[in-house]
Amino acid sequence: MRIRLKQYGEILTSRPAGREAALAMKALLRPAPGELIELDFDGVLSVGPSWLDEVLAALRAEYGRERVIFLPTKNLSVIESLKVIDP
Amino acid sequence: MGLKEDELPLAISVTGEVGNNSFDHNLGNWRDVPGCWFETQATGGWLWICVADRGQGVFRSLTRADPTIPNEPAALVAAFERTLSGRAPENRGNGLKFVRNIVVASAGRGLACRSGAGLVEYGRLGSVCRKELARFPAEPAGTVTLILWSLK
Numbered sequence: 001m002r003i004r005l006k007q008y009g010e011i012l013t014s015r016p017a018g019r020e021a022a023l024a025m026k027a028l029l030r031p032a033p034g035e036l037i038e039l040d041f042d043g044v045l046s047v048g049p050s051w052l053d054e055v056l057a058a059l060r061a062e063y064g065r066e067r068v069i070f071l072p073t074k075n076l077s078v079i080e081s082l083k084v085i086d087p
Numbered sequence: 088m089g090l091k092e093d094e095l096p097l098a099i100s101v102t103g104e105v106g107n108n109s110f111d112h113n114l115g116n117w118r119d120v121p122g123c124w125f126e127t128q129a130t131g132g133w134l135w136i137c138v139a140d141r142g143q144g145v146f147r148s149l150t151r152a153d154p155t156i157p158n159e160p161a162a163l164v165a166a167f168e169r170t171l172s173g174r175a176p177e178n179r180g181n182g183l184k185f186v187r188n189i190v191v192a193s194a195g196r197g198l199a200c201r202s203g204a205g206l207v208e209y210g211r212l213g214s215v216c217r218k219e220l221a222r223f224p225a226e227p228a229g230t231v232t233l234i235l236w237s238l239k
Contacts, residue, residue, distance in 0.1 A: 011103070013100065013107060014103065014107045014111075015107065015111060015179070045095070045096055046095070046096040046097075046099035046103070047096070047100060048100045048103045048107070048182070048185075049100075049104065050103075050104060050111075050179070050181070053179070053181065075096050076093055076094075076096055076097050077097055077099070077100040080188065080189055081185065083188070084184055084185045084188065085181060
């Protein structure tokens with residue numbers, strides 16, 4: 001199941017916004033048992049680690065760490081954010 | 088002349104993290120004026136970004152999480168170099184480490200941050216930012232961050 005993060009904005013920053021986005025994602029997601037949750041950054045201009053940390057923490061708590069994965073991206077803000085969140 | 092395409096996401100992200108800190112660490116604790124001052128200027132091949140607030144300052148915020156931090160300069164270093172948050176026990180405190188990582192990763196970037204008597208700089212252009220900030224008298228509290236980014 002793919003989450004198109006662009007739906008939450010082109011600039012994804014701040015913990016409060018990340019928390020809200022995570023709540024909205026959880027309300028909408030209906031993954032089958034064992035189905036992967038794919039985070040798709042296509043079309044997103046910039047992501048901050050605070051926003052991403054809130055989203056990841058919420059999704060991993062709900063579905064398990066292994067089921068939440070990232071689709072490949074060249075966006076450096078995503079790559080660098082993940083380095084501090086998932087060192 | 089503008090930021091390179093792959094650098095724009097980083098500049099936005101860095102600025103966002105610094106700005107968010109103004110709010111995250113001062114909610115309910117503003118001294119007088121809530122919010123932050125945000126200004127950018129592109130001139131002479133450089134992008135200047137300034138974020139300033141009249142909040143409680145980094146020292147007061149971080150000593151809630153670590154009372155052993157001795158003073159304002161040490162608090163600023165901790166803010167940028169340790170995973171520590173004034174919002175403990177929440178699991179957070181990565182934002183300014185991210186900012187520092189980005190700034191030091193390229194020769195065309197720099198940052199200086201002043202909070203009370205503390206003043207730190209990071210990156211090759213950090214000393215330029217520090218020199219600018221040092222032109223103004225230190226406030227007893229509040230935080231100002233100046234970021235410099237090469238557009239060349």
